Amino acid sequence: MSDTGPALRLRGISKSFDGVRVLRGVDVSITRGTVHALLGGNGSGKSTTLKVVAGVYRGDPGGVVEVFGTPHPADSFSPQQAHRAGLRFVHQDLGLVDDLSVAANFGLVSGFPQRLGAVRWRALHERTARELAAAGLDIAPQAPVRALRPSDRTRVAIARALQDDDGGHPLVLVLDEPTASLPHHEVDELLEELRRRREQGHTIVYVSHRIPEVLAVADDLTVLRDGVVAYSGPVSGLTEDHVIAMMTGLAAEQAAPAARTPRAPTTAAPLxxxxxxxxxxxxxxxxxxxxxxxxxxxxxxxxxxxxxxxxxxxxxxxxxxxxxxxxxxxxxxxxxxxxxxxxxxxxxxxxxxxxxxxxxxxxxxxxxxxxxxxxxxxxxxxxxxxxxxxxxxxxxxxxxxxxxxxxxxxxxxxxxxxxxxxxxxxxxxxxxxxxxxxxxxxxxxxxxxxxxxxxxxxxxxxxxxxxxxxxxxxxxxxxxxxxxxxxxxxxxxxxxxxxxxxxxxxxxxxxxx
Amino acid sequence: MSPASPAVGTDPTSEDASPASGQPSPSMPAKGHRSLGNVLERYGLLLLLLAVAVFFSASPVSGPAFRSSANWLTLTANQAVTFAVALALLFPLAAGFFDFSVGAVAATSSVVAAAAMSHHALPLGVAIALALLTGLTIGLFQGVLVAHLRMNPFIATLGTATLLGGAIFAYTGGLQITQGISPALTSAGSGLWAGLPAIVVVVALLALVVWFVLDQTVFGRRLFAIGSNVNAARLIGVDVARTQLLAFAASGLVGAAAGVLLLARQGAATSDNGMTMLFPALTAVLLSTIVIDVGRPSVQGTAIGVVFVAVSTSGLTLIGSPAWVSSVFTGAALLVAVAVASLGRLRKGR
The missing domain is CATH 3.40.50.300 (P-loop containing nucleotide triphosphate hydrolases)
Known part of the structure; x- marks a missing residue:
């Protein structure tokens, strides 16, 4: 691993399903210690790109996923390799088990400390408490996940994805629409969390549909359209209209929400x-x-x-x-x-x-x-x-x-x-x-x-x-x-x-x- | 079945159907292009059946006997009851449930029909009606357990099957009922109509009715909707509990018809608990899920599945294989067929 250069670099990533090319030579370079947003309409190839990076889909031969300077061929990249390379994923459904405690949810991923085949709960709780404290979360390890607020769940999932490696070498954290299911007022807390993780030296790839949010938190931005990169560069100077235009390929006013013409109060009998x-x-x-x-x-x-x-x-x-x-x-x-x-x-x-x-x-x-x-x-x-x-x-x-x-x-x-x-x-x-x-x-x-x-x-x-x-x-x-x-x-x-x-x-x- | 659609409404096509986004509305073909792979996937089992039939016909060892019309008449007549039991399985399976009681229902109904004629000297028509009524009642009972008491269908149907097996043994004392069966029934079970085994003609008519109900009626469509997503089915206006109840009732009725055919074919009511009839029928129904509409059972697919198993078994016997070979062959065919179908789905998903 070299200490400079991009954290994650995709070169010529293509992916075909039944002979139809959904991704056509995607090139993206993601700088270390930045929040990089990935945007695109439905069917733009956004989810497919993520799945190739995660090793869930095999890319077409020729593509390269380069993590911290180490190249991996995209047609043989596996989830295990992705993990070893330093990629961490938090999916939209978070993968938390509602009925278990926060500590048990950590244990499901990192393993349970054991003695003679019995789980050492106290050790697990202590370890989890350290991770939660490091993440700035005021949550008891014994708390059931069910009882957490939506944004805290997401933050717990992030802390879990980054556990053990915190303070160690930096990682690439990929978040798939982390704010989609959050109530509006909890979104800001999550965005703050992302900034904090960036300060710790991690690199964040952030997928969202919410453009204002992306403009507020991301340093760089990549827009996919029809399986190719429509834009990849800094966020500064971009407006929501620019981004919509890049996503849709249409002028912004065409894609803007059609405002409702306020109607005069009707006197018709209520329906x-x-x-x-x-x-x-x-x-x-x-x-x-x-x-x-x-x-x-x-x-x-x-x-x-x-x-x-x-x-x-x-x-x-x-x-x-x-x-x-x-x-x-x-x-x-x-x-x-x-x-x-x-x-x-x-x-x-x-x-x-x-x-x-x-x-x-x-x-x-x-x-x-x-x-x-x-x-x-x-x-x-x-x-x-x-x-x-x-x-x-x-x-x-x-x-x-x-x-x-x-x-x-x-x-x-x-x-x-x-x-x-x-x-x-x-x-x-x-x-x-x-x-x-x-x-x-x-x-x-x-x-x-x-x-x-x-x-x-x-x-x-x-x-x-x-x-x-x-x-x-x-x-x-x-x-x-x-x-x-x-x-x-x-x-x-x-x-x-x-x-x-x-x-x-x-x-x-x-x-x- | 009254349609759930509201009385008011217009044809969606008559409405202003252009998207307001200003994009041209995409011209979407109604049907996809059928590639060769697609056809192979949909009719693979049928092609395999033809290949097996050609192989055994051409083989010098089994050929002459296999090709003979006597072999085909026996083969199809023997499978008629299995096919009828499989038809009964289709209703609950469409709604996503396995019904493990269909064999037991068939056995019970055949005992009821035989006892009505033999012990109570009732005419054939009445005996058949009683048998069908028995099957319908058992089906409704299980329907209430599953649809209204929300019992796990696996437990409800397995429990019922076990109970019926015990009841048959208690009534018959483990002996077959052979006396007093109407000769009209037994001759239909072994006779020919227009050169075809009469029992095959009857089962074919039954299959036609089941196909119509499952494939062409609103009820059938609702059953499959429940099988696909029960929550969504409720929200599109399906009365889930009633539809499930009717599925079990239909299963009981068809299972009872299979019981009467069993009596006709064997000339005696078996004291068997019916479980031996269940598994070949289950195999056929599972094979049907890899034919035509992959992933969903069908009457046509079940027919192909039944004939496939019967032809393979008959050919293997004629070629001189020991009896266990056909079991191994059938089991392996089922595993391979379902594995191929799953692989196909996985490949599409990746």
Missing amino acids: LRVSGLCTAGLGPLDLEVRPGEVVGVAGLLGSGRSRLLGLLAGQVPRTSGSVQLAGREIHHRSPRAALADGVACVPEDRARDAAFPDRPLWENVSAIAFPRYARWWGADRRAERRDAVKAAAGFAVHAAHGEVPFASLSGGNQQKAVLARATWTSPRLLLLDEPSQGVDAMARRDIHSFIHRHVDGHDRAALVVSSDFVELAALCDRVLVLRDGRLRAELTGAELHESAIALAVHQDREDPR
């Missing part, structure tokens, strides 16, 4: 009227949604925001109260009943609650509407597939053809396909929980415009839960703020701004009004 609605942890709640409105619901985790959507979608039973849709009292005891009344939802956890991963794209899109293609002689699959593919194209889903398995699509394309599914039956009330979580800027903008397209000029409305206040401000006509299961504020017009929403969400228990 949805909720009164005195109660369930465990929510209510009593009164709210009205008018036709053509996109209404946001903001609140912290546990504020009841997802519960409200679940209740309207028939997933959570109510204890009391009334819900009227278009003047008719409705009692949804199941998602099936809700769908039959014209209430469709796009769930938060796509993999768990929406995906039929092994099934083709078209079947996923027509998953709600398919009974329409039942004929006396069987299923009219040809017509169903044709219409499903058309619907998917109408939602800008990019896929080679309609029969590719759903799981092989990028996150943004999956989300657009789920949106195509939910809107197919023209629901009067569209419920969306974190509609653009983990999707790139372009897909997010598409998703927003599709939501508007669905409600504009129709007798329909949408209710959107999001922890991203920028998204709520851009997407919604009106934002409701929930705290402790109660409606605490309602923001419209000029108040409808990221910082105003953040303020209302984090306000103390006193009612601001």
Whole structure:
């Protein structure tokens, strides 16, 4: 190992799947002791690059992964070699076991100190306590991971990845969207942690969808587009518009979020009227949604925001109260009943609650509407597939053809396909929980415009839960703020701004009004 | 089955379907290009079956006997019951469950039908109806255990199978019921219709019905949706508990039909607990998951699987191999087939 030169250098990295080249000669050089951000839209080759560097995917012959001056051929690089070379990875799901203590989670990776086959818990706790202290974390080693705040979990995962080597030789720490699942106010703590790790001499490769965050924390930046490097250089002097333009290949104004033109308050009869609605942890709640409105619901985790959507979608039973849709009292005891009344939802956890991963794209899109293609002689699959593919194209889903398995699509394309599914039956009330979580800027903008397209000029409305206040401000006509299961504020017009929403969400228990 | 789709709605294609991003909407072909590798993957087992059949037909040792129509008639008639039991397995398997009770259900139903004719002198039609009712009841019972009491299906069906095996032994005392079986039934079990074994014709009709239900109806699509992702199935409007219950009911009914066919074929109700029928049927159903729609079981694939095992076993016997060879061959074929399918998936993922 030489002491100068780049910490990590990729030379001519290519990767093909079934003859299709997803990465085409990626060259990146990452300077020691810097935070280097890796950006790119869905399908840009960002995840593939990471997996080649981690030794999970074998690159095409010819590529070289050079770590601290030692070259490794990319077509035979293994996870073990990556670890020995000094690469450490913290994946988006962190790889922590919720039911175990922090110390046990450390032990799972570094091994458990033992005597006569029995775990020496005290030694493990002492060792873990040292690591946590070194990381500046005020957490007991005995604490269950389940009890930690989201940002502390991420920091624990980072401390675990860097353990034993702390203070020793510097490492390259690769973080895959570490802030994607964090509440807004915890993001800053994590970014501070990254800066601290950089000061310790580590090199950080940081993958994110959140451009402002990247501009705030990264020294250098690499943008991938269509499997090639579109930009690789210092961050200083770049603006969000520049980065979006590099990611999309379009001029920034084309890719900017389509701002919602504020609509005049309508006097039409409400489409949805909720009164005195109660369930465990929510209510009593009164709210009205008018036709053509996109209404946001903001609140912290546990504020009841997802519960409200679940209740309207028939997933959570109510204890009391009334819900009227278009003047008719409705009692949804199941998602099936809700769908039959014209209430469709796009769930938060796509993999768990929406995906039929092994099934083709078209079947996923027509998953709600398919009974329409039942004929006396069987299923009219040809017509169903044709219409499903058309619907998917109408939602800008990019896929080679309609029969590719759903799981092989990028996150943004999956989300657009789920949106195509939910809107197919023209629901009067569209419920969306974190509609653009983990999707790139372009897909997010598409998703927003599709939501508007669905409600504009129709007798329909949408209710959107999001922890991203920028998204709520851009997407919604009106934002409701929930705290402790109660409606605490309602923001419209000029108040409808990221910082105003953040303020209302984090306000103390006193009612601001 | 009432569609879950709302009454209101329009065709998605009639809507303004251009993305607002200003990009041209991508023209996406509905179907992918079928490469040779793709075809081999989808029909590999069928090609292998043809190869095995050609080999045993051409071999000078087994050829003459193997090619004879008598061999084919016996071979297919013998496999008809196995195929019927495998058909019963398909309903729960579509929803993601193995049903270990189908063999026991078939055995129980055959005892019920035989006892109705032999001990109670009931007419054939009534005996068959009682047998089918028995299977349906057992299926509903297991459906309630799994769908409503949320019992692990492995335990629920294995427990039921064990219980039924014991009940059969208690009732028959371990003796076959051979007296008083309607000759109309036994002659159908061994006779020919239009040159084909009658039992094969009956099973083919049964298979057609099962195929229609699984492949062409809303119910079948919902079953497979549950098998793919039960949470997502619930959110697209599937009544999961009811659909699971119906899957077990359908399995019980088809299993009972297999029991009646068993009685017809053997001319006597077995005192066996049915487990010996389960494993060949399971093998066929598992083989079906590597045919056509890789990863998902199908009626067509099950038929190919049953015939594949039967042809190999028959050929190996005719060529003079000892009896254990066919077991080893079948087991190895299953392992290789499923391994090839898994490798294919792994390769795609990497």
